[in-house]
Structure formats: structure tokens, C-alpha cells
Amino acid sequence: MESVINDVELLDLAVIPTDGGPVMHMMRPASPLFGEIGEVYFSEVEPGCVKAWKCHTRQTQRFAVPVGQLKIVLYDDRPESPTRGRIMEVLLGRPDNYALLQIPPRVWYGFTAAGSVPAVICNCPDIRTIRRKGSVRTSIRGISPIIGNTSGRVFLPLFLGVRHAGADLCARRTAGQGGTPGD
Amino acid sequence: MESVINDVELLDLAVIPTDGGPVMHMMRPASPLFGEIGEVYFSEVEPGCVKAWKCHTRQTQRFAVPVGQLKIVLYDDRPESPTRGRIMEVLLGRPDNYALLQIPPRVWYGFTAAGSVPAVICNCPDIRTIRRKGSVRTSIRGISPIIGNTSGRVFLPLFLGVRHAGADLCARRTAGQGGTPGD
Numbered sequence: 001m002e003s004v005i006n007d008v009e010l011l012d013l014a015v016i017p018t019d020g021g022p023v024m025h026m027m028r029p030a031s032p033l034f035g036e037i038g039e040v041y042f043s044e045v046e047p048g049c050v051k052a053w054k055c056h057t058r059q060t061q062r063f064a065v066p067v068g069q070l071k072i073v074l075y076d077d078r079p080e081s082p083t084r085g086r087i088m089e090v091l092l093g094r095p096d097n098y099a100l101l102q103i104p105p106r107v108w109y110g111f112t113a114a115g116s117v118p119a120v121i122c123n124c125p126d127i128r129t130i131r132r133k134g135s136v137r138t139s140i141r142g143i144s145p146i147i148g149n150t151s152g153r154v155f156l157p158l159f160l161g162v163r164h165a166g167a168d169l170c171a172r173r174t175a176g177q178g179g180t181p182g183d
Numbered sequence: 184m185e186s187v188i189n190d191v192e193l194l195d196l197a198v199i200p201t202d203g204g205p206v207m208h209m210m211r212p213a214s215p216l217f218g219e220i221g222e223v224y225f226s227e228v229e230p231g232c233v234k235a236w237k238c239h240t241r242q243t244q245r246f247a248v249p250v251g252q253l254k255i256v257l258y259d260d261r262p263e264s265p266t267r268g269r270i271m272e273v274l275l276g277r278p279d280n281y282a283l284l285q286i287p288p289r290v291w292y293g294f295t296a297a298g299s300v301p302a303v304i305c306n307c308p309d310i311r312t313i314r315r316k317g318s319v320r321t322s323i324r325g326i327s328p329i330i331g332n333t334s335g336r337v338f339l340p341l342f343l344g345v346r347h348a349g350a351d352l353c354a355r356r357t358a359g360q361g362g363t364p365g366d
Contacts, residue, residue, distance in 0.1 A: 018226075018234075019232070019234075020228050020229055020232035020233060020234045021226065021227035021228045021229045021232060021234070021301055022226075022227055023224060023225070023226050023227075024224060024225040024226075024227070025224050026222075026223040026224055026225065026305075027220070027222055027223035027224075028222055028224075028311075029221065029222060029311040037210070037220040037223070037307075038212065039209075039210055039211055039212060040209040040210040040220070040223060040305070040307055041206060041207060041208050041209055041210075041211075042206070042207040042209065042249045042305075043204065043205075043206050043207075044204035044205055044206075044207070044249075045203050045204045046203055046204045049202070049203030049204060050203060051201075051202075051203045051204070066225045066227075066250075066303055066305075067249075067250045067303055118204055120249055120250055120303075122209075122223070122225075122249075122305060124220075124223055128211075128212040
């Protein structure tokens, strides 16, 4: 897969067969995407559910999906970006798409489980989460998740493969819940 | 759960319900076990299989199990340790045992999946893996995994709940395979 949004990086990761079960790389010192790790956490998303839209003001996300299949959609709304307005869809998960996805600050993203079982994301962002009121811009609008940019001009229907009833049940507003990471 | 081996630490981690699936903490800056992260990788272990025995000379392991149930057995053979000779068994996995297990250098350990599905370990060791010939002390002896200390005096039958046929198939010697982490 090739990145179509400036500064979004996608790097294949190794899955090494060993007796009893594989070893899967994520952050390796020799990797060009290795750097400071501010925290490590997991986010599980159930089939038929969407977690969206998220946009971090300062934190860079680094995602790998060791379990399940993740469909993640990114949207570039940065005024200075040469790829402003572009949408990028990425599948993450074994065996064909086990990769590290790096999302820079101020790029919007949302995700769902693409398979029949929950997908588990491991995130190793570069700086620690700083919880400030109003600083996490997470919102969801409508049954079929759509994105609106900060000025309200752009609305993009995405996740068309997601069951609407499931989305209706699961994709409620998640901003402001105590303890969930964000910057 | 309480640690019975000196310097082994076990810390409950938060599982935060959110719409669409939980967020699970692992390494958090406010945690007493937070520190330098040398690399991040996953190790999957299938039911009926054992990965053992491992002992790192310099690297401290930090394990969390976001998926599946892990039974891990530790054995202290450090001559200077006040808990030398002790065995410690730990269960890791949601919902009751979602925790961070820190294993200091020179403590032996081995693990298996305690449930009917594979268990996935995420490891965030403190220093990066340095691959040197002979530096990874990983071995397994016999069908029912046993441990022998470096002087050959102690043999401990463990993992008694593991299906022997599976152990026979899976728990072959894994040392020296290129690319698998270890120090």
C-alpha cells in the first residue's frame, strides 16, 4: 500500500513463524519510524462499529493490528498540506496487511473492524496523552458516519460497508470520556 | 495477584469501556513501571503449545495480554536473590487479570495459552534486542516442559494443564531463530 496523504507513513512489518505461534514486530530500533514512545495502549473495535472521527493536535499515532482486520480511513484537512482534501483508506491486519501506520498530527481518522471478529489496535504515540478540555476533537454525526471539516464545508460518507444498525448502536459521540487517550 | 519473586512486578491495568470496544492501557507515563521502551513486539502462543524457557541477561520484559488468556511461569535462579528457587505462576488476560507483568533480567520464564484461543502478548522491554550468538538462553527439554537451572540441579515439571501432544508438537527448541527478539 502506498500513502496518498502527505506525512502518512505505511511500513510493512515482519511476522516471524516460531514454534507455538508467531512473533510480530511493531517498533524496532532499526526502523525508520522508530522514535520516542510516549505511551502504549490498545483500542479494540467490534465488527459493525465505528470509532471516528479523531484528530490529534500534536500527537503522532503509530498503529499496528496484531489481531483482527482493521479498515481505517484518513482525511487530510490541513490548510498547508499539498494533499489537502485527500482521503486514504488502509487495511491493517494479518496475514496480508501487517504493517505500521503512522498518522501525523491534524490528520483526521476513523476506523472499524473489517472482519467478523474484533480488531485490536496497538498504538505507540510519540508523546504522552495530555488530557485538556476541548483538545480532543472526536465526533460522529449521523447513522452512516460522515466527516465534516472544521469549517463545516466537507462531508464525506465513509465506511459504506459498515452495517448501519451497528453503526447506529456503536458510533455515538465518544469525546470527553475520562481516561481514553488523546491529546 | 502478588509477586513472590524479588523484582518481579505485577500491576493492574485499566480497561476502559468505550462505544464500539474498550481501550486498554499498557504503558502510561504516570505508572511506576513506565520507563525507557527499547522496542515493542507481539508474541502469539497457541492453545496446547508452550514457549519456554527464556531468560534474558540484561533486558527487562514488560508483558500485557490484550487478547486471550496467558499462563506464565517464572523461576528465580539468581544466586544473589532472596527469593532464589521460588516459582511464580501468573495468569494474564481480560477480564480478571488484565495487568502489566515486569520480569527482571536473569529470571527464567515460560508461557502457554490458558484458554481455547491463542493468547497475544505485547512486550515493551526496556532496552533494544541485541542479537549475539549464545546470548539468548532459550531451551525446552522433554514432552512435558521442565526447567533445569544453569547447574542442572533443579528440574520442575510445569504447565501440567497443557496437552502433551500439543506440547510435543509445539515446544521444540526455539533458540537461534533469526529475527525473534531476545537479548
